[in-house]
Amino acid sequence: MLIATWNVNSVKQRLPHLERFLEETRPDVLCLQELKCVDDAFPRAEIEARGYNVAVHGQKAFNGVAILSRLPMEAKAGLPGDDDDGQSRYLEAVISRPGGGAVRVASIYLPNGNPTGTDKFAYKLGWMERLARHAAGLLRLEEPLVLAGDYNVIPDERDVSDPAAWVGDALFRPETRASFRRLLGLGLTDAVRACDDSAGLYTFWDYQAGAWQRNKGIRIDHLLLSPQAADRLVGTEIHRRTRAWDKPSDHVPVSASFDF
């Protein structure tokens, strides 16, 4: 089974790229972030025509997450822990596997948190705390679990081309990295890092200042796996080529393949 995640930066603007990626890579499950549209504006018919079930948790103008699945799924929107949080950043689905059993997949759009020293950064850290609490509960189920998405976290110095330029940024602040480490400490495995410990594995390049051309990237899109998923991990891929397509998202898809 191939499970992928992609921050598309407007699903309406990126529909041709999305269709091309589905056609070429044929993931069984694709988690999307930054739809930037309400549920009714999601191009559901186009995706369903390609053989995918669609679960959408949209929002006007900002945020918005979705899960596309070739297999049947039951989806639930929202990250528990704050009833006043109106931002659409979390969608979870239980996906039925052909051979029996299931895999639980979440599409995550973790808050950016800039500028630091504002309520935006506090919201980010609070959101990460809620995610950790929820993940701890899911891990107790002892099932295959994939928490995939745009974490807006640079875990380590080897995950950024110019670490000095990111010191003080909400994506690289010590508190942010510590919170991400606590998440891993619950027993989650960073899928890409389980397969490759080299530097320069980037998933995002800014639109500005020729970041892509100069390979000034960062790794912020992650798939975190429960032990039951990590034990079945076969490999991962960062789909860099999509960043060179015309009018691309600033993120590229990341996928993990499993022997279930």
Place this chain on the structure above:
DNA sequence: ATGCCTGTCCGTGACAGA
């Protein structure tokens, strides 16, 4: 030092129909 680029929303203008 700041903008760099992209996208959405909103307001405005063009236009069609009353």
